[in-house]
Each structure stands twice: as structure tokens, then as C-alpha cells.
Amino acid sequence: MEHYDVIVVGTGEGGSGVATRCAKAGLRVAVIDDEPYGGTCALRGCDPKRVLVGGSELVDWHRRMLGHGVSGDTRLDWSALMTFKRAFTEPVPQRRETAFKKLGIATYHGVGRFSSPDQFAADGKELTANFFVIASGARPATLGIAGEEHLKTSTDFLDLDLLPRRIVLVGAGYIAFEFAHIAARAGAEVVVFSRGRPLKQFDSDLVSRLVDHTRILKVDVKLDSPVQGVERVGSEFRVKFRGPTGEESVSTDIVVHAAGRVPKTGELDLAGANVETDQRGAIRVNDWLQSVTNPKVYAAGDAVASPGARALTPVAAHQSAIVASNLLHGNRKTPDYRGIPSVVFTTPCLAGVGLTEEEARSKGLRIRVKSEDTRNWFSNRRVCEMAGMYKAILEEQSGRVLGAHLLGPQAEEVINLFVLAIRHQLTDRDLSHAIYAYPTSGSDVPYML
Ligand SMILES: Cc1cc2nc3c(=O)[nH]c(=O)nc-3n(C[C@H](O)[C@H](O)[C@H](O)COP(=O)(O)OP(=O)(O)OC[C@H]3O[C@@H](n4cnc5c(N)ncnc54)[C@H](O)[C@@H]3O)c2cc1C
Numbered sequence: 001m002e003h004y005d006v007i008v009v010g011t012g013e014g015g016s017g018v019a020t021r022c023a024k025a026g027l028r029v030a031v032i033d034d035e036p037y038g039g040t041c042a043l044r045g046c047d048p049k050r051v052l053v054g055g056s057e058l059v060d061w062h063r064r065m066l067g068h069g070v071s072g073d074t075r076l077d078w079s080a081l082m083t084f085k086r087a088f089t090e091p092v093p094q095r096r097e098t099a100f101k102k103l104g105i106a107t108y109h110g111v112g113r114f115s116s117p118d119q120f121a122a123d124g125k126e127l128t129a130n131f132f133v134i135a136s137g138a139r140p141a142t143l144g145i146a147g148e149e150h151l152k153t154s155t156d157f158l159d160l161d162l163l164p165r166r167i168v169l170v171g172a173g174y175i176a177f178e179f180a181h182i183a184a185r186a187g188a189e190v191v192v193f194s195r196g197r198p199l200k201q202f203d204s205d206l207v208s209r210l211v212d213h214t215r216i217l218k219v220d221v222k223l224d225s226p227v228q229g230v231e232r233v234g235s236e237f238r239v240k241f242r243g244p245t246g247e248e249s250v251s252t253d254i255v256v257h258a259a260g261r262v263p264k265t266g267e268l269d270l271a272g273a274n275v276e277t278d279q280r281g282a283i284r285v286n287d288w289l290q291s292v293t294n295p296k297v298y299a300a301g302d303a304v305a306s307p308g309a310r311a312l313t314p315v316a317a318h319q320s321a322i323v324a325s326n327l328l329h330g331n332r333k334t335p336d337y338r339g340i341p342s343v344v345f346t347t348p349c350l351a352g353v354g355l356t357e358e359e360a361r362s363k364g365l366r367i368r369v370k371s372e373d374t375r376n377w378f379s380n381r382r383v384c385e386m387a388g389m390y391k392a393i394l395e396e397q398s399g400r401v402l403g404a405h406l407l408g409p410q411a412e413e414v415i416n417l418f419v420l421a422i423r424h425q426l427t428d429r430d431l432s433h434a435i436y437a438y439p440t441s442g443s444d445v446p447y448m449l
Helices: 013-024 039-044 046-065 078-089 092-102 174-185 204-216 313-329 357-362 411-423 428-433 442-448
Strands: 002-009 029-033 106-109 113-116 119-122 125-134 138-140 166-170 189-193 220-222 227-233 236-243 246-252 254-257 261-263 297-299 342-344 349-354 367-373 389-395 401-408
Touching (some): 002 013, 013 125, 013 313, 039 092, 046 078, 092 106, 166 174, 166 236, 166 246, 174 204, 174 342, 204 220, 236 254, 297 313, 349 411, 357 367, 357 401, 401 411, 411 428, 411 442
Parallel strands (some): 002 029, 002 125, 029 106, 125 297, 166 254, 189 220
Antiparallel strands (some): 113 119, 119 125, 227 236, 236 246, 389 401
């Protein structure tokens, strides 16, 4: 039976950092993954998605500028774009495994699970370890609708060789909006189904603008329309939903699950290892990201239930560093979740950090809200972008930045200025008195405040 200091489940952002840091510090480390090495972000999430977004935003910019000094035709060549995307994703598994091996990390493949509280079955072998780190990520939530087996996953969408003519997205979170923008600009007819409020975590006024803008792209955003079931009819699918006027249906070539993800912990037999989870399957941890019921187990990334965290790559990386430090030096470090930004990579992007106006008001905070339509600001007009709005939430007395929400060109970059403001408790005056490179979207910040 092989023995390790640390066994890490998952080779994404949550697992890789712990494994690497512990191995560099001289510990005996093993990793295991049931998917190719590299994790969701690099292989099936953020990175491949942003490559596709890159193509679609160029097409959009070109179309917006027609008649303003730009002419001709630009269109997306889906299969060539897919080849370009694969140039990013395909080298990752080999590169990551080689990097692990160079550090002396033992690499296992397949589904791993606890066979007792301190024993783990991996790749047909029984392993023991002083500590285990669960960084097993997330999977699409089970929806419990008829015909669920017909749904494709986000992973399938990001690897489509051909783009179907008609696409239905079930769910209205950030993945649904991002995929809708990509597919619509590539020429598909897209329907998005929202059960409750779309993009719940973002400011509702900016979300309304984004929904309107998405509809201008001819994406059919169906609000308050829960999907009830999917039926195969010959070579197409019929999606049944409850619309405002009762039961309705649409026909489509593909139905994509974009209705949320839950921790992928079901196959680990956590109960057998005395590792408690919440009702979603996320591992309950203390402030040091250590299981509340089994001190030999730590957790990081999408699989952890840590108050204030979000299921995002930089959060997984942050937790990974905290877990590594606690393993190496004892429980000293706790995560700091202040000011986690979140971006919807539509064109233009919607970005937010800190409190929304609704959250600040429901907490009873005394706030000042600065908000404006920015469609006529230079940063928008220069690129003929018709969607633009911001909202900044400031503490009334001090002017401290509590939240910022942006829709418009470079929102995904400008939000990082507000991240620093929140982390370092800067005020509207601090941000306004800085001298920014001009003319940039960052130089709009003093005008916003
Ligand atoms: C389509 C999409 C787009 C996204 N876009 C963004 C974005 O733009 N920005 C952002 O910040 N975040 C984004 N995310 C979220 C981000 O990808 C995740 O938060 C992040 O990858 C989580 O990392 P992780 O290490 O926790 O899990 P993962 O990277 O998922 O790694 C976990 C690995 O463990 C494996 N595993 C699970 N159980 C077992 C087992 N029993 N045995 C062996 N292996 C197992 C899994 O199969 C997986 O390979 C996106 C996610 C998706 C799906």
C-alpha cells in the first residue's frame, strides 16, 4: 500500500496549487483526476470560452463600425475558431502531468474514493495519506425534468464541431448569456429560458439592460418560463415550458444545460470517511478550510462550502494557497473573500464587485448610489457600443466604495480598479484623485464617482 503525506483529488485550480506547493516543500504528494489533467477552467470553462468570445466580439465590433470607417463583411468560421480554441486546451493535460511528475508528484487517473477515513482507492490501488485535499470541482445540477438525458453540457457546447442552426439554453446564469452571445453572433437562433430572475448575483438594473441588449441580437430571452421537459422528435428536440400564457413548446437542434452547477462529490464516498457535506454536497469546513468532521481532510474550489466564497477560478486558486499553507505550517491562514469580482463575458461585458444596491439596502446601510447611462460617453461612442451603464455604491459618510457594477466596453478590466478599492477600503475621493491614462475606460472612473 502506497503512503503519501498528501493526496489531492482534482487537478484544476483548487487542487494543482496545493499539490505543487506541498511537493516543492518536500512532501510526498499524489494527485488523481477522472478527467484529463488541468481542470474545468483551462479545459472546459473560462479559457476556451474566452477564446470563442474573442472571435465573436471582433465580429460584433466590426458590425457596429460598418458605415463608420469600416466596410466589408466579417463572419465567424466556427470550425476554424474551434481549431484555434483546441490549440489552447489540447496541450494542457500533458503539460500539467509533466509538471507534476517533474516535482515528484505521483499521478493517478480515474475516479477516486475513500475506502475508510484514512484510506483512498485510486486507479485500482489502495493508498493511505496523512492528509487529503478534496478539490473535485462541480458538475451540472440534476434538474429533475422529463427528457433530461437529451441535454448537452457546457463542456459539449464548448467543443461543438459544427454550430447547430437552433440552440436552446436552459437556465439564465452567466454561462447561458455568454453562450447565447457567442452563438447568436455566429449565426444561430438562440432561446434562453429563465425560471426566476436572470443573473441573480448581478445588479438588477444593469441586468435589465443586458437582457434588452441580448434581445437586440435576436436572442429570445424567455423570462419566468421554467422548462418542464425535453422530447426527441425525429432529428430535433421539443422543449416544453410554462410560459406566461400556459404550457408552450419550441423546437430546436440542441438543448444545452446552463442551469447551475453543484459540487462533484458524489463518487467520493465522503460519508464513509466521516466528511460532512451540506445539502448541495459541498464539504463543510472550518475557517482553515478543514473538514469540520474529519481533520485529515481539507477542501478547496467549487467543492467547498465556505461562507463568502464564489465558485470562480481565482477563488479556487486563493483557497488552494490557503490550504497548502495550513498543511505546511499548521492552521494559521484563513481565506479573505473581500471584493471578489465576477464577470459575464457577453459583448459588452457585465462586471460586478462588492455589494449590489439591493444587498446594501437590505442590510440597512446608509449609502450613496451613483449611476448613469453611459451610452453617450466617449468610451462607448468610439466603438459604437450601444449598451452602457454603471452603478457605484458608496458608504454615505466616508465615501468608501462598497460595490461597483459596470456594463460597457472594458468593464471586465475596469472592475479590477474597484476590486483594489474594496480590498484597500478606498473612497470615491481616492479613486477620483488618481491620474489615469487617457483616453481609456479606466479614465471614466472619476466621472462615475
Ligand atoms: C462553462 C464554464 C465557464 C466558466 N467561466 C468562468 C470564468 O469566466 N471565470 C471564472 O472565474 N470561473 C469560471 N468558471 C468556473 C471555474 O471554472 C471553476 O470555479 C473552477 O474551475 C473550479 O476549480 P476546481 O479546482 O474547484 O475544480 P475543477 O477545475 O473542476 O477540477 C476538479 C477535477 O476533479 C475531478 N474529480 C471530481 N471527482 C473526482 C473523483 N472522485 N476522482 C477523481 N477526480 C475527480 C473533476 O472531474 C475535475 O477534473 C466557469 C465554469 C464553467 C463550467
